[in-house]
Amino acid sequence: MRNLSLQEFNKLSQSSTILAEDEYGKKVLELTDHSIIKLFRVKRFISQATIYSPARRFAKNAKHLQRLNIPTISLIDLYNIKSIKRTAVHYQQLEGITVREYLYSKPVEDKFLAQLGQFIAHLHDKGIFFRSAHFGNIIVTPEKQFGLIDISDMSISHFSLGYFKRIRNLKHIFRLPEDIQLIQNNDIIEKNYLAHCGINNKKFQQDFLRTCQKLKQS
Ligand SMILES: Nc1ncnc2c1ncn2[C@@H]1O[C@H](COP(=O)(O)OP(=O)(O)O)[C@@H](O)[C@H]1O
Ligand SMILES: [Mg+2]
Known part of the structure; x- marks a missing residue:
């Protein structure tokens, strides 16, 4: 320094x-x-x-x-x-615009939300717990890849995240009403998260979906 x-x-x-x-x-x-x-x-x-x-x-x-x-x-x-x-x-800079800016700029695309869900699953599978994971801190690059900024509050472990941390991270992802409004009450992000994450446990999947629903309604 x-x-x-x-x-x-x-x-x-x-x-x-x-x-x-x-x-x-x-x-x-x-x-x-x-x-x-x-x-x-x-x-x-x-x-x-x-x-x-x-x-x-x-x-x-x-x-x-x-x-x-x-x-x-x-x-x-x-x-x-x-x-x-x-x-x-x-x-x-990481070249690109934030997910929030992207969603503001055009009608919601299912494919985009599906890719976002897959990206979040990838972060969790890699052991990344990103506390600032709202749409203003995820960047969409010109190559349509996702990336992260505002990264001071993050923990990275050698193991993929357990159930509890995955669900807790949803509170950060779906924290802001302005973000929730942008995805118009659909559940594509969480469905694709579950389809791509390394966990295949019914109870986890139910808890995960229920938490998403609750957070988006509150
Ligand atoms: N690497 C970057 N690439 C593109 N835009 C960035 C980058 N870093 C910051 N910005 C812009 O600056 C804004 C604020 O930066 P950020 O680190 O998220 O600070 P804050 O603590 O205010 O959220 C971002 O929302 C984004 O618009
Ligand atoms: Mg930020």
Whole structure:
């Protein structure tokens, strides 16, 4: 992780576009060369704050995903900008649009939702538990592959996920009403998930479908 002075940071982010911000300020910046800087607030005062930062987790997860052949961002550098109490990841964009943008842009296609269900099953079979798995953090690439961004909150295990974690992850996937509205109350995602995941257990399948239904109604 490289220390950046405020001056260096300002120079790097000169003329950038703000892609996301919250009540604490700028969060995601697109630089003029189209690379992205994502900032994380440092909440702890102790020196360990940068060792356990979300920026480091982000970088580690990107490496894991690449090893598993799951499209994601390409890391350029990690920064510690003490003067503004932020750590940051600097990365090359994963080309494409978010699933949310894709669904907004055209009528729902069954094939697209089926592929999305299959992709989520693939993540779980590979042991990936992605806590930010809503439609704004899954990218559709120009080659119509799916990939992940916003990857600081993720755990990756050597084993495929068990029943409990698979079902728990649904709460993250179907968390936002704006996403649920986009899929218009159909169950293609979960049906295709079950058709492609490595589990063939009736009780699991029933629980899985029931949880999806409940989440989409609430
Ligand atoms: N690698 C990327 N490729 C394309 N767009 C991106 C990428 N990273 C971020 N973005 C855009 O920036 C937005 C916010 O980035 P994200 O990391 O999801 O931050 P947030 O914490 O605000 O959700 C995304 O929804 C997307 O539109
Ligand atoms: Mg996001």
